[in-house]
Every structure is written in structure tokens, then in C-alpha cells.
Amino acid sequence: MKTLDPADLRVRAARSDDLTTLAAFRCSRGEPWEDEVEQQIRGPLPRRYLWPQLPALDPRLLLTFHRPDERLIAVGAHHIEPRVVQVTISYIEVIAVDLAARGTLVETEDQPITLGHFMFEALITDMLQRKRHPVTFARADRRNEKSLKLCERIGLDDVRDIPDRPDLVELWGDV
Amino acid sequence: MLLEVPIVTKREIVRAYTSQSKTPDSAMRTLRSKQAVSEGIEAPVRAAGGRLGGSVHVYCAINRDAARAVRLKQLELAHQLAERAGRIERSSAMRRLIERVSGTLASGTYEGLAAALSRPDLAKDLAAVSRQIAAARRELQSLSQTTVMHGHVTKLDDPFAFVTLDEGKVPMPVPAQMLRDRGVAAAKGTAVTAWWEYDRGELRLTVEPAVEIAGSDAKDSSDEPAVDLYGTPWGTVLNDDGIAYALARLAEPRHTIRRPRVPITIED
Numbered sequence: 001m002k003t004l005d006p007a008d009l010r011v012r013a014a015r016s017d018d019l020t021t022l023a024a025f026r027c028s029r030g031e032p033w034e035d036e037v038e039q040q041i042r043g044p045l046p047r048r049y050l051w052p053q054l055p056a057l058d059p060r061l062l063l064t065f066h067r068p069d070e071r072l073i074a075v076g077a078h079h080i081e082p083r084v085v086q087v088t089i090s091y092i093e094v095i096a097v098d099l100a101a102r103g104t105l106v107e108t109e110d111q112p113i114t115l116g117h118f119m120f121e122a123l124i125t126d127m128l129q130r131k132r133h134p135v136t137f138a139r140a141d142r143r144n145e146k147s148l149k150l151c152e153r154i155g156l157d158d159v160r161d162i163p164d165r166p167d168l169v170e171l172w173g174d175v
Numbered sequence: 176m177l178l179e180v181p182i183v184t185k186r187e188i189v190r191a192y193t194s195q196s197k198t199p200d201s202a203m204r205t206l207r208s209k210q211a212v213s214e215g216i217e218a219p220v221r222a223a224g225g226r227l228g229g230s231v232h233v234y235c236a237i238n239r240d241a242a243r244a245v246r247l248k249q250l251e252l253a254h255q256l257a258e259r260a261g262r263i264e265r266s267s268a269m270r271r272l273i274e275r276v277s278g279t280l281a282s283g284t285y286e287g288l289a290a291a292l293s294r295p296d297l298a299k300d301l302a303a304v305s306r307q308i309a310a311a312r313r314e315l316q317s318l319s320q321t322t323v324m325h326g327h328v329t330k331l332d333d334p335f336a337f338v339t340l341d342e343g344k345v346p347m348p349v350p351a352q353m354l355r356d357r358g359v360a361a362a363k364g365t366a367v368t369a370w371w372e373y374d375r376g377e378l379r380l381t382v383e384p385a386v387e388i389a390g391s392d393a394k395d396s397s398d399e400p401a402v403d404l405y406g407t408p409w410g411t412v413l414n415d416d417g418i419a420y421a422l423a424r425l426a427e428p429r430h431t432i433r434r435p436r437v438p439i440t441i442e443d
Binding site: 006010011012013036037040044045048057058062081082083084087088089091093094106108109110113118121122124125126129130131132133134135136137139154155156157158160162163164165168170172173174175 | 176306309310313314316401402403404405409410411412413414416417418420421422424425428429430431432433434435436437438439440441442443
């Protein structure tokens with residue numbers, strides 16, 4: 001399993017000239033929830049985040065590149081949940097890791113972390129820089145054990161059922 | 176989806192500054208002397224047939240935050256807000272918006288302006304301006320003591336109008352005359368924005384017209400419906416239970432997420 005130095009990673013907001021790269025992004029090994037994420041990242045998701053019609057959501061699509069070969073290795077997206085108007089809590093819509101980079105770790109001061117975890121930390125950094133409220137949440141397919149474990153590990157550890165969506169769970173946490 | 180009207184006149188700015196009986200011009204002079212209001216934009220008004228019909232002077236809505244900051248004696252914040260307002264007024268999106276609705280501003284009501292801004296052909300510029308306003312507020316934290324909610328007038332029973340906010344279940348009574356004073360006809364179905372502000376021990380409520388754009392019908396850039404990963408119309412992630420949970424969670428933070436252990440620079 002490969003371990004990367006964080007200095008080898010570059011995180012930046014997506015631009016319109018990333019569409020071609022995103023259209024070729026692969027993160028699915030065939031699980032239905034992975035297929036859905038891959039299909040979204042290849043088109044609808046960047047279209048929503050790059051040309052938003054709902055600006056109050058402050059949509060942010062972030063990309064992580066491997067500096068030495070400028071390869072896109074992870075994608076993350078978050079936006080403000082607009083129905084909680086008192087504060088700007090964030091909804092993490094997606095975190096995805098390039099299929100070829102699965103299993104890659106990133107060095108930290110203590111334990112190495114996965115690329116998915118690194119992308120999550122990038123999203124948290126972005127939210128805090130944008131002065132969002134520390135409370136955040138994500139949704140995940142109930143069968144997606146890998147994502148549920150990642151969420152638990154990173155502190156999105158309060159799991160809620162969604163009455164009208166039995167296929168999904170909400171995962172909440174705060175910094 | 177409901178949005179605040181991003182354009183105001185001196186009347187709205189002065190209301191945010193003082194409830195005393197100062198004349199609008201005198202109040203505006205005071206705000207100018209404190210560098211707490213931007214220059215605004217003089218927009219020529221085109222009458223029917225395209226002929227010029229005078230002009231109208233309007234401002235970016237952030238000036239209202241600046242006026243409120245002066246009232247709260249936060250003069251540095253007020254100055255920063257006025258500067259941001261000036262920047263937004265100079266943006267091409269704001270200038271196009273004002274040009275397209277200047278006829279409504281001169282001859283109509285504030286409610287008419289909100290309706291005019293709901294036109295689909297203005298959505299792109301409205302989005303750009305709303306985004307700039309939201310960014311300024313976020314960076315300067317100008318609404319830290321203010322709660323903003325959106326909703327609709329659901330019932331009129333003079334002297335009260337009943338306003339249902341953010342899909343809440345219980346309509347809130349508001350003096351109907353207050354709505355009329357703010358340019359809201361108080362007719363059933365009218366979109367409104369409500370501002371609650373905590374000011375030196377008192378809660379101030381203001382209800383104004385809002386711009387209504389099709390939230391659940393929002394489209395992405397290919398004109399497809401903007402739905403998220405799970406088919407949820409974009410911007411409507413939480414149901415009522417989720418909102419109740421979020422509010423409870425806000426009241427009792429648990430700090431379950433560690434601050435990022437790797438310093439990450441986000442390039443824009």
C-alpha cells in the first residue's frame with residue numbers, strides 16, 4: 001500500500017476546464033452506490049457546482065491532485081444546507097477516491113490516513129475557512145459499509161434514520 | 176426557493192439605521208459622514224417605448240447591514256460593509272439587474288421589484304449578486320445577531336397577516352400594516368423575508384418582500400433538473416425531522432470531529 005507525503009497533494013476548487021478530467025473519473029467497482037457517485041461526478045455534479053442557480057448554497061467542489069503526475073485522485077463536494085437558516089451548517093454531498101488510488105494512505109503527524117479521510121479533512125478546512133458553522137452532516141447508502149466506517153472514524157458518528165428514505169442514513173458531527 | 180431582494184432604496188437603509196423620526200435625507204447624510212453607505216447607482220428609467228423617464232437611485236442590500244452596524248455602534252464593520260456594497264454595485268451582474276428592473280423601481284412597489292427579480296432571464300445575474308452578498312456577510316459576519324427566515328403570507332385577518340416561515344407548521348401573526356409599510360400587499364401567497372434582530376435587550380422584527388425562484392425546479396447548466404446524488408431536489412436535503420435534529424445539535428455541540436491534522440491549503 002502506497003503512502004504519500006501531504007506535500008505531494010494539491011487541493012483546489014474545480015474549474016470549468018476540469019470537466020474533461022472529471023468526465024473520465026472512475027471510482028466504482030460496481031456497487032450500485034459507487035456507480036451512482038461515479039455517474040454524478042462525470043457530469044451532473046460539476047454542472048451543479050460550477051454554474052449554480054442557487055447561490056445561497058455556496059457550493060464547493062474540491063479536487064485533490066497528485067502533484068508529481070498531476071493526476072486527479074480524489075473529489076469532494078459540500079454546500080450550505082439552506083433550510084437551517086439561523087447558521088450555515090454544511091452538507092457533505094460526496095467524497096470519492098480514484099479507483100487506481102484506492103488504498104493509498106497519507107502521512108500525518110500520528111497515524112497515516114486514507115485518501116478519503118484526507119479529502120474529508122480538506123472539506124472541513126474549506127468549511128472553517130468559509131466561516132461555516134462547525135456542525136456538518138452527510139448522507140450515505142445504508143449498505144455502504146466502507147463509507148459508514150469512514151464517517152464513524154472521522155467523527156460523523158451520530159447516525160440517524162431518514163423517515164422517507166429507508167435506503168439512506170444521515171451522519172452528523174461537529175468540529 | 177426564496178431569496179432576499181438584493182437591491183434597496185434609501186428608505187430601507189434608513190429603516191435599518193433608525194426608527195426615530197429623522198428624515199431619510201438627514202439619516203443618509205449621517206451615514207455618509209460615517210462612511211457607512213456606498214455611492215449607490217443612478218439608473219435611468221425607461222418608460223414604454225424605450226424613452227427615458229428620469230432616473231432612480233438604488234443601493235446594494237449590504238448597505239442595510241452597514242446601517243444596522245452604525246446603529247449598534249460598530250463603525251469599523253459598517254465601513255467595511257459599505258466598501259463591499261460599493262464593490263458589488265460596480266459588478267456587471269448588479270448593473271445589469273438594476274438596468275433590467277429600473278422601470279419597476281421607479282413606478283412600482285418594493286413587492287413589484289421582488290416579482291420582477293423572479294424573472295427566469297434574470298436568474299443568472301441574481302445568483303451572482305446573491306452570491307457576492309452572501310460572501311460579504313459570511314466574511315464580515317454582519318448577521319451574527321440576526322436570524323433571517325423566508326416564507327409566505329398564508330392568511331390575512333386584519334389587523335394581522337399570518338406568515339408561515341420555512342415550511343413551519345404554525346403561522347406567525349404580523350401586523351398587516353407593518354407589511355404594507357414595507358411594500359408587501361399582505362395578500363395570501365406573497366413571498367416574504369423575516370429578519371429578527373436582537374438589539375440591546377429587544378427583539379426587532381422586520382418583514383419584507385422576497386424574491387421567489389423555483390428551488391425544486393432549479394436546473395443545472397445543461398438545463399436538467401438540479402437534483403443531488405440521491406435524487407433530492409438541490410437545496411432541500413433535510414426534512415422537518417432533520418431540521419429539528421440540526422437545531423438541537425446546534426444547541427449542544429459535541430465536538431466529535433477532530434480539527435484537520437494535516438494543514439491543507441485550498442487553492443481557488
